Amino acid sequence: MAGHTPRAELDAALRRLETGDRAVLVPEAHQRTLAAADHAAALVVGGEEQHLLALDPV
Numbered sequence: 001m002a003g004h005t006p007r008a009e010l011d012a013a014l015r016r017l018e019t020g021d022r023a024v025l026v027p028e029a030h031q032r033t034l035a036a037a038d039h040a041a042a043l044v045v046g047g048e049e050q051h052l053l054a055l056d057p058v
Contacts, residue, residue, distance in 0.1 A: 014043050014053065025050035 017023035025043060028034055028051040042049035 011043050015045070017055070018045075022056050024054045026052045026054070028052060 018025050025045060027048055039049060042051050
């Protein structure tokens with residue numbers, strides 16, 4: 001969980017990481033396994049929900 005970080009701030013930080021090639025965001029391959037909370041928590045990029053995050057170890 002992101003704790004008390006506002007959703008818009010968290011989404012913006014994730015987008016900066018992805019744009020800076022520090023992270024890769026991908027959708028869950030098995031969409032039917034997701035709960036409503038998973039869909040609500042997803043970051044939408046290009047109209048597609050992104051659920052998974054991989055960070056570059058730098």
